[in-house]
Amino acid sequence: SQTIHQWPATLVQPVGSPLSLECTVEGTSNPNLYWYRQAAGRGLQLLFYSVGIGQISSEVPQNLSASRPQDRQFILSSKKLLLSDSGFYLCAWRPKATGPREKLFFGSGTQLSVL
Amino acid sequence: QQQVKQSPQSLIVQKGGISIINCAYENTAFDYFPWYQQFPGKGPALLIAIRPDVSEKKEGRFTISFNKSAKQFSLHIMDSQPGDSATYFCAASNSGSSYKLIFGSGTRLLVRP
Numbered sequence: 001s002q003t004i005h006q007w008p009a010t011l012v013q014p015v016g017s018p019l020s021l022e023c024t025v026e027g028t029s030n031p032n033l034y035w036y037r038q039a040a041g042r043g044l045q046l047l048f049y050s051v052g053i054g055q056i057s058s059e060v061p062q063n064l065s066a067s068r069p070q071d072r073q074f075i076l077s078s079k080k081l082l083l084s085d086s087g088f089y090l091c092a093w094r095p096k097a098t099g100p101r102e103k104l105f106f107g108s109g110t111q112l113s114v115l
Numbered sequence: 116q117q118q119v120k121q122s123p124q125s126l127i128v129q130k131g132g133i134s135i136i137n138c139a140y141e142n143t144a145f146d147y148f149p150w151y152q153q154f155p156g157k158g159p160a161l162l163i164a165i166r167p168d169v170s171e172k173k174e175g176r177f178t179i180s181f182n183k184s185a186k187q188f189s190l191h192i193m194d195s196q197p198g199d200s201a202t203y204f205c206a207a208s209n210s211g212s213s214y215k216l217i218f219g220s221g222t223r224l225l226v227r228p
Contacts, residue, residue, distance in 0.1 A: 006158075034215075036218075042220055042221070043121070043204060043218045043219055043220035043221050044159070044204060044218040044221075045218075046215060046216070046217070046218075049215060059215075090158050090159075092158070102147045102149070102164070102208060102210075102216075103149075103161055103164075104149075104161070104216055106158030106159050106160065107158050108156075108157055108158050109156070109157065109158050111156075
């Protein structure tokens with residue numbers, strides 16, 4: 001069965017510090033991968049998605065970047081965090097070629113607090 | 116045009132009552148409309164989904180009603196239970212756009228015992 005791992009679960013970082021959140025998917029190959037952010041009391045905002053290794057699409061101009069160095073690894077980064085980067089970050093994956101094409105599977109999220 | 120508008124922001128229902136959450140969209144190219152359920156500190160999970168070729172889909176106590184002409188769809192939770200207390204998100208996607216899901220702003224549901 002497929003599983004998605006996202007870490008860390010919680011993170012407290014000072015303003016101006018770097019960020020690296022990692023997400024890995026097991027049990028599938030060549031998935032579409034996504035990073036979403038959920039601000040307190042708000043909906044899910046799509047930040048980045050990737051259809052393959054090294055292929056990143058950015059949805060919202062911001063202080064963050066994403067990379068996909070391996071097929072099932074998706075990394076969210078920042079060189080210098082801002083207060084506004086605080087939020088609940090969710091990694092998700094979707095099968096590409098088989099199975100329920102539209103179903104999105106989410107990780108358990110990272111609660112990021114920038115102080 | 117890519118937005119999905121969801122209401123209400125929060126909802127309190129007595130146990131056994133009906134919970135109704137509404138969503139509206141503008142993009143007529145959307146062809147898939149799921150609802151996700153999220154418990155605190157967890158990622159959302161797919162609850163039920165519908166395509167625009169049907170007006171209603173029912174799974175257990177959960178029903179999606181879809182009105183294509185009005186560009187609206189809603190989630191009905193029958194016989195609401197305290198365990199249904201969670202945040203619910205509607206979403207929409209267009210099969211021509213890499214299946215990117217556009218989410219509504221969420222509804223926090225509290226079912227009182």
